[in-house]
Amino acid sequence: MTDIVMSPPVRRAGWIPGIATVAAVALYGWAILSAEEDWQVLGLLALAVIATVIGMVSGFGRSVQASWAAHESKLNGAALIGIVAVIAALSTQHFPLLMLSTMLLYFTASLGMNIQFGYTGMVNFAGAAFFGAGAYTAAVMGNVAWFPPLLTLVLGGVVSMALSLVLVFPIVRTTGHYAAVVTIAFGVLFKTFLEVNEILGGPQGLMVSSMRLLGWDFMDSPQIGGMKLSFYVNYALLCTALAALVFIAVRRLERSWLGLHMDAVRLDETAAACFGISVKKTKILAFLSGNMILGIAGALYGMMISFIAPSSFTFSDSLLMVSMVLLGGMGSPWGGALAAAIVILLPEKLQFLQEYRFLLFSVLVILVLLFRPDGLLPRQIRNYFPGARSRQ
Amino acid sequence: MTTSPLLEFTDLTKRFGGVTALDAFSMHLDRGEILGLIGPNGSGKTTSFNLLTGIYPATAGTIRFDGQEITNASPRQVYEAGIVRTFQRSRLCLELSIYDNIMIGDTSRLSQGLWANLVKRNSFRAEFDASFQKARDLVATFSGHLADRMFEPVGTLPMIERRRIEICRALVSAPRLLLLDEPSAGMTHDETDQLMRDILDVRARGNGLSIIIVEHEMGVIERITDRCVVLSYGRKIADGTYAEVASDAEVQNAYLGVD
Amino acid sequence: MDLGLIAQFLANGIVLGTMYALVAVGFTLFFGVLDVIKFSHGDVLMLGTFAGFTVWLGLEAVGIINPWLQLVVVLIASMVVTAAVGAAIAKWLVLPLKKAPPLNTLLVTLMLGTAIREAVRLFYPDGSNPKAFPALLPDASIDLGGFALRADSVILVVAGLLLIAGLNMMLNRTRLGLAIRAVAQDEETAQIMGINYMLVVLATFAIGSGVAAFAGVMNGLYYNEINFGMGLLLGLIGFSAAIVGGLGNLYGAILGGFLFAGLQVVGSALLPFASAYKDVFAFAVVIAIMAWKPTGLIPERASERV
Structure with a gap:
């Protein structure tokens, strides 16, 4: 036995799994928010379940966690950009x-x-x-x-x-x-x-x-390049x-x-x-x-x-x-x-669940x-x- | 007056309903002394710790610490006076990391304000770095291999390690008086010995820490205490060196029930 | 204010107080044996009342129309259903969470209460609308100088008080009561002494729930109406009553129940602008009492070992 304990080389987790997750969640969020038919929503939900299971089994979930712990501020920023991107993609609805x-x-x-x-x-x-x-x-x-x-x-x-x-x-x-x-x-x-x-x-x-901010009434729809956006933007x-x-x-x-x-x-x-x-x-x-x-x-x-x-x-x-x-x-x-x-x-997306939401x-x-x-x-x-x- | 005792109980009494847990208990502790508080189960040892640390109010009597009366002070005031304790049954926060648990013991030196904690993150970081080093050094003394695992939850550690972390938590604020409540519970003879040596090590480095130890393991008491106080049914029946109290007839009766 | 009106308020308060006390003793019993709050209590009693109501519909359908016979069958049906559900919840929801933080039991039973409430609303035929509960008691009343004392109120109060007294006797005089008290005092020792722990716990939950079912039927008979939400308010009030009185003793629950009813009655009698504020007033006083006596009017023994 030697007294010197070699510490294992600490490999700092990369940021890629984190960014990939943010991008995937943003894309998914956009998809499910704009889905209109029940079967689309149910399909997307099934997709989420399958993706979660695969993520847990393959160990990808762990690397996402590690990635997040190591690059938190950047990834939080990325998540913010992701939300804004989803808002932009949905801007007329x-x-x-x-x-x-x-x-x-x-x-x-x-x-x-x-x-x-x-x-x-x-x-x-x-x-x-x-x-x-x-x-x-x-x-x-x-x-x-x-x-x-x-x-x-x-x-x-x-x-x-x-x-x-x-x-x-x-x-x-x-x-x-x-x-x-x-x-x-x-x-x-x-x-x-x-x-x-x-x-x-x-x-x-x-x-x-x-809401009114700097003279701007939030009930007014913003116009960008001749396109009228939803006031909910x-x-x-x-x-x-x-x-x-x-x-x-x-x-x-x-x-x-x-x-x-x-x-x-x-x-x-x-x-x-x-x-x-x-x-x-x-x-x-x-x-x-x-x-x-x-x-x-x-x-x-x-x-x-x-x-x-x-x-x-x-x-x-x-x-x-x-x-x-x-x-x-x-x-x-x-x-x-x-x-x-x-x-x-x-409950909003699956209207047949609306009535059952508290039970669910x-x-x-x-x-x-x-x-x-x-x-x-x-x-x-x-x-x-x-x-x-x-x-x- | 540096010769005045560090701690002094005068006729300290505690009654729970009709039960007298502590009956006119008077004793003192000198500066830098290690005192063994012994006695059969239910003789009032832990009760005196609970009165001293402000968990229960005293029914009668006074407690003085370093010349100040601290009878019925709040646990917080007692801590701020420099008295810390460990508990009979381990009371760590199992979900929290080793580091977090130790930092709980260092409240008096960490910033408490909202502004300092939330807004001035750079100075908070400096505080964090310094305290991390301190906690890590302490852990290294007691349990070398844990020093590189400061962010692991305490709940995953075996009982012995938890005891050590609990002592690190008590020592991190550099207290003046340490109260140990049955530190050997659940440990082997060798582990207890090691733990006591480590505590004495830390004590030797610092500013003359005084210790009161409640213990059933008489070997420990014999080896490390300067003096012993023996309680039986809430009353003090002997006070002296281990050799003196061990040969005392009343003490032998109390322990063996010989009449 | 004239005497007749005061007597009316008083009678009303006594009926409500009996009802609340019947619910509150359940909370106290459960807390006694397991140190948990089973918040679904109110909704379980609602379920029992609906079961009783369904049985009454069945009796009507097969032509059994003697009101006394109907009343007895309805009472038995709802008490049995409630007791069974109460025991089932103890076995499959409360006991498995025994090692978890107490908050989790409170939450899990809160959610179960919601689930039961919603299930009745959604799946009972026309469950979202109130149901007209039959008046099975004689509707005679005695005129006492400007105040009509309803016979059904008297019967309900007497029966309810007898039930509570019986419960008290059961706890203090029978072997089962002794076992319940032993488990409440020290579960481990009780087990060592050969008490069937599981049986005692389930029996306690069954009894506590059954007693509450009586309050549910009483509520139906008194207001001639039941609805899916009745359990929520009754449960809330019963819980508040048990807490305000002090958990872990029967007298606290009874005291709390009558106190709450008294507050409601006083609230509607003395607040001139609107009796609608009576619940606001009652709950405000509950909060004030908690500030004054943080462990209830009759405090439980604190025994934290340090």
């Missing part, structure tokens, strides 16, 4: 763009919920209520002509955060099931309140004014920007000491406290920041669909948001993206919890910086 935008907003919402469920282990069964708080803020502020709509997005987040402040005291004091009751009660309370409050439109809901691009921004922020949060403290609080509150981590502060940060993200996403959602009612923000909708986090994988941002795509796209997703989540509790795209070990993990 209303419906696919609306779906893509909705997906992006739900993805953004899942990032917020992930801070709570995934990192800190806090339950929030009032996700739809905080999302709705943002949307209602947008509806009310739409009547204030001088107020810049971009600030309305921020205000949506602030209002949602202010509502969370009311709950912070009970939330921080309670744990587990007791905390679950607090959020469930709030969710039911919020929806009932909207229904009976005449100022906020009652059960009929409210109109929401559209405006929203799709803004939703992309919002999702990207929140993605970066949440990623940085996870890969910081604050994110580490959130994990510590989730996994063992007592031990965390014994090492000087403020359990209260960590929980407050997670609850408020997560709900702020939900509120911002909700405000933009309201502007985009231009009409909101209490029936869009029920307990079932909150559960759908929780399903997204669980399906994708607790604490896994890209998992949230995949789950948002499934949750939004499947609840069964899907039960199966995931029983057989794949880490979700479809499980969270990876924390990588503080791109490539940090492979450096030893």
Whole structure:
């Protein structure tokens, strides 16, 4: 035996598998968003399943993972370009763009919920209520002509955060099931309140004014080279920007000491406290920041669909948001993206599923919890910086 | 007054309902001392750790650390005063990497602000680099082969390695007092010996770390402690060197149940 | 406000409180033996009520029209179905997740509740519309000076309270009750002492669910209507009641149930602008109580070993 241990040559994974995946997903996204017949959609779904199985069996999935870990920033940039490319390819079609935008907003919402469920282990069964708080803020502020709509997005987040402040005291004091009751009660309370409050439109809901940015109304269709694009291009691009921004922020949060403290609080509150981590502060940060993200996403959602009612923000909708986090994988941002795509796209694309969507997703989540509790795209070990993990 | 004790319990008492887990327990720990806290099961050893680290409030009595009263301080204040502990049953975060687990122990020196963590990523990176080196050196001391596996989840490691990581987590903040709660549980004789040697190594390098160790393995107590305190049914029944307490009639009764 | 109206509110509150307490004791029992929340409880009781309703349709079809006989058969049918479903969920969904984080059990049963609710809505004939539940109890009422005391309310409340009292007696006086309490106290020791753990757990889930089925039928008889969503609200209220009262003891659940009913009644009586705000008021108070007493009004014993 020799004392010198030869470390195996570290071969840094290449970027090609990563780029190839981004390109394939973008192409696939374009295909499924523009598919119109049921058989096309079903065929594409089958293709996805086959590709996943082949990827897992052949080990390509592993090299994609390695590639992503080594070249993360570049590949995230590539993913952004991929989304913009899909928007460009679909630029004249209303419906696919609306779906893509909705997906992006739900993805953004899942990032917020992930801070709570995934990192800190806090339950929030009032996700739809905080999302709705943002949307209602947008509806009310739409009547204030001088107020810049971009600030309305921020205000949506602030209002949602202010509502969370009311709950912070009970939330921080309670744990587990007791905390679950607090959020469930709030969710039911919020929806009932909207229904009976005449100022906020009652059960009929409210109109929401559209987004306006630098004098540009998002209801106007952009013209490029004599071609008239769908006005949803405006929203799709803004939703992309919002999702990207929140993605970066949440990623940085996870890969910081604050994110580490959130994990510590989730996994063992007592031990965390014994090492000087403020359990209260960590929980407050997670609850408020997560709900702020939900509120911002909700405000933009309201502007985009231009009409909101209490029936869009029920307990079932909150559960759908929780399903997204669980399906994708607790604490896994890209998992949230995949789950948002499934949750939004499947019922819209396969109209015969529309009626069955709550049933379908609840069964899907039960199966995931029983057989794949880490979700479809499980969270990876924390990588503080791109490539940090492979450096030893 | 450098001769004042580092830690002092005065009539420390804890009752759970009708059960008195700790009964007017008084003792002191000198600076740099290694103290063995021994006694049969249920004699109040872990309870005194829990009172000291602020997990339970004390029913009566006081705790002073370095001249400051810290009775009923929060776990966080106790940590900030420089007291860290390990747990009887390993309490690592199994899903997290070795590095993450150790960094949980270094809260007091890492930036806590949102701005520093999210926006100033360059200075965050510098902090990361420095702390990584520190954690890696510590791991290298205790378990050389793990130093190149800092980003593996702790859950995949065997129990012995987990114990070592737990001690690295406790030592990374360069504490003044280390509380070890049955470090030998689940380890062989040789492994325990090795672990104790490593802890003493780290201690020799640093600034006179004091240690209180709760242990059933009397060989360990005999070899490393300067002094022993013996508890029985929540009361102190002996205080002295290992040789002294081992020959004490009351201690022998407590352990063997001879009357 | 006149006395008759107050009496009316009071009677209403007592009926609701009994109903909620019947649901809440289930949550408490499940939590007692397995330390889990089975959130599908409300939807399981809805399923049982629909089963009872279906049996009633069958009885009508074959010409058995004696209301008392119908009532007994409907009650037995819904309690048996609910108990069986409750035990099945325990065996195939709750027990397999015993080692997983408690949150997962809460989530899996939440999702199961949604699945049951949606399945009834989609697959029961005309399931998305409310069904007229038959009035099987005598519709007589006694006039007590401006206030009509309905005979059916009295029968329901008395029967419900007897059921809870019976449950309490079963827990404290029978061998099964002793076994349940032993498992709740310390599962491992109970097993060593020769208690059939699986049997006790399944029995507990069956009993807890069966009791809730009574609340479901009661709900149908009282409002003369059932719908696929009734379990969600009843489950939510039962869960809140069990939590507010304090998990893990029967009295907490009863206290919580009557408290919640009281809040609703007070809410609709005292909020002059709209009784529609009664649920907002009740849930707001629930949140406030959680802030004040984070482990319920009658706290469970905390026993974390460090």
